[in-house]
Amino acid sequence: MTYPINRRQALVAGGGLLGAATLPRWAHAQGYPHRPITLVVPFAPGGAVDISARAVADRLGKVLGQTVVVENRAGAGGAIGSAMVARAPADGYTLVVTxxxxxxxxxxxxxxxxxxxxxxxxxxxxxxxxxxxxxxNAGLPVRDFAEFVTYAKAHPGKWNYASSGNGSVAHLSMELLNAKLGLDLTHVPYKGAGPALTDLLGGLVHVTWNNLTSNLPNIANGKLRALAVAAPQRVALLPSVPTFDELKLPDLNLTSWTGLAAPARTPEPVILRLYAAMRTVLADPATRAAWEQRGAIVPEPLTPAQYRQEISQRIQFFKDVVRTNKIVL
Structure with missing residues (x-):
């Protein structure tokens, strides 16, 4: 007599898509999540990445039906916290803000x-x-981007720019600006964006490149002056400030971003559950209003595969920036 076999038996027998070794991982994904999730921020509290994490954690937790706990693991420019998550169990309960x-x-x-x-x-x-x-610094004798370029060219080597460290986004972006416009701004690297901002406010350095979110208060109180933004269109909070696209510098018009990632080999159903939850969070009008209030942009709906592709493309872009412009790190 021939007995019918169920789907699990078929898979274990080797005729299905999954081998026996992978079945526990798929079984574990059923009902995910059933306990709190840790969201690792690989930077200290108070920065742009931390602000983004805390803005999304509660909203994501409500959609998933579990608490999402933010844990700061700062050090080595984000490498310590990121490496910790890379080594964490691939079960969806330890995530990282990329x-x-x-x-x-x-x-x-x-x-x-x-x-x-x-x-x-x-x-x-x-x-x-x-x-x-x-x-x-708002005390400098320029009012807009055109005056900045004119002054910098007329006084080569007089101004310096601050970055959060060698090889940082600010460093590479400012060196690309130097190369595109033939400027001679001197690099002053700091151990983080906070110390760089402190010296910019104090007038010890003159220029910096940073995200808008963490600098809005000092722009609003008149201590810093925004000359240009890297964004798809002008920012509602800074309607008079042009984008780099408008200034004919499209290579500098890249936004930064924060994202969500799990350790490799996390079961696909878990990743898809997280993706669906994030789509719900980001479609909420209250989220959109909160993002706009802090100067962030609600992103387009990138699938996990599209997000992986963007990471790879941007890595290659910055490798090309360093090579083409002979930037010394």
Whole structure:
């Protein structure tokens, strides 16, 4: 007599899509999540990545029906926290907030990172896009981008720019600006964006490139002046400030972003559950209003595969920037 076999038996027998070794991982994904999720921020509290994480954590938790706990694991430019998640169990309960620093620029210029941004993670989707902004101390004698370029060319080597460190987004972006416009702004690297901002406000350095979100208060109170933004269109909070596209500098018009990723080999149903939850979060009008209020952009709906592709493309872009413009790190 022939007995019918169920789907699980068929898979274990080897005729299905999954082998016996993978079945526990798929079974574990059923009913996900059934306990709290840890969202690792690989930077200190208060920065743009941390702000994005805390903005999304509660909203994501409500959609998933579980608490999402933000945990800051700062150090080594984001490498420590990112590496920790890369080594975490691939079960969907330890996630990381990805950023340009940890998953694009760092991998593009630092060959000895303790993780591989393209193979050690399972990307989920974007949390937000963040406009970048070219900032000067408001006490300097220029009012807009054109005056800035004119002054910098008339006084080569007189002004310097601050960055959050060698090989940072700010460093590469400002060197690209130097190369495109023939400027001679001197690089002053700091150990993080916070100290760089402090010295910019104090007038010890003159210019910086940073995200808009963490600099809005100082722009609003008149201590810093925004000259240009890297964004798809002008930012509602800075309607008079042109984009780099408008200034005929499209290579500089890249937004930064934060995103969500799990360790590689996380079961696909878990990734898809997280992706669907993020789509729900980002479609909520209240989320859109909250993102706009902090100067962030609600991102287009990138699938996990599209997000992986964007990470790879941007890594290559910055590798090309360093090589083409002979930037010394």
């Amino acid at each position: 950023s340009q620093s940890t998953h694009v620029v760092g991998p593009a210029v630092m060959p000895n990172l303790p993780y591989n941004a393209e193979t050690d993670f399972a990307p989920v989707t974007l949390i937000d896009r963040l406009a970048n902004v070219l900032l000067i």
